[in-house]
Amino acid sequence: MKDCITLDDNMAAPSLERLSMTWCELPEEHRNSISLPSLVHLELIECFGRLPVLESLPSLETGIVRLGENSGDQCFRSVRGCYTYSPCQDCHFAIDFAIARGRSYFFEGLSRATHLELSSPFEYALIFQRDLSWCPTFPMLKTLVLDDWCLDDDLSAVILFIQQSPNLEKLTLELFEVFDSLMVREGSYYHPWKGTFASDHLKMVEIKCEEFDERVKKVLKILSTFGISLEKIHIRLTDTSSGSECFHFVCTGFSHS
Incomplete structure (x- = not known):
């Protein structure tokens, strides 16, 4: 899928094995969900809108996610997000959604992968940092590729991945x-x-x-x-x-x- 607009709130296909979405438009006002039990390979490349909820991807082996400036999950006040009594609209959405769900909604869906590539410009990676705060585990992960977004906060993201991935062999x-x-x-x-x-x-x-x-x-x-x-x-x-x-x-x- 390239330059597509997704209208469905839920993407479900029991036999789909590979999904690549590049420059696709995802919802801005809510998160759609992806439930693909046979999916082996997932790519989300610089999509517009908010990252989807990855509900059920038990067969996933490879996940490649690249965020860009069109991501709907960012704070325009600070690269760290605002946690004031009057958060911005995007932070308010993210905080309310996280509280309502009560667990990781993105990395939890990638937790069965053996290879992950997660990239983003430093200023657009807030959603990665926030979802990692739920401490998801990656028991099958063998190889991991990260870029500059993970440098903030004393390498907290890197350290968490190493700690929560007991079979990780190579980090790039x-x-x-x-x-x-x-x-x-x-x-x-x-x-x-x-x-x-x-x-x-x-x-x-x-x-x-x-x-x-x-x-x-x-x-x-x-x-x-x-x-x-x-x-x-x-x-x-x-x-x-x-x-x-x-x-x-x-x-x-x-x-x-």
Whole structure:
């Protein structure tokens, strides 16, 4: 489906195995729901409107979600959302919906996947952060690709994925947005992570970037703080304009002092 308008509140098909929606228009005033018990591959690429409720995707293996500037799930006051006594219309909608549902409505539907790619410009990823606050689990997840949106809040999103994915083997962080100091500010958005956790299952963390800047150093410092061995971290310096890899190294000699 490309450049389509979805009118149905509920998308259900018992035998559908692959669904790709690119630049499609989803509702703005409510969330439609997707229930596809045989779905193996799901793509939601820069759709307009609000992310759907993923109700039942028990057969899912691959999920690829890319948010863009047309996402209906964002706050125009702050990239962190407003939690005042008079929240903006979009935050009011999100808060009321979350309270009424009482659990994750998006990541819970992706929880059976073995491969996930979740990307968004930093300023449009509020919906990812909010839905992760329900601490969904990903027991089948083997490989995970995230980009710059996950850098906020002391890598809370990254740490949660590692902790809640006991079979995760490879994590890839693609950090190609123009550097902004907001991306590495202190303070967790939803979880005051402390201490270390079991991460023996994680075999590699791959960081793709154009230069070894402050955000990369921040990532290394936080991962090492949470017990991720620097020997597992591979950094690939890549020229995005040409697509060529300039340099690759394992971060054994890094010092974050």
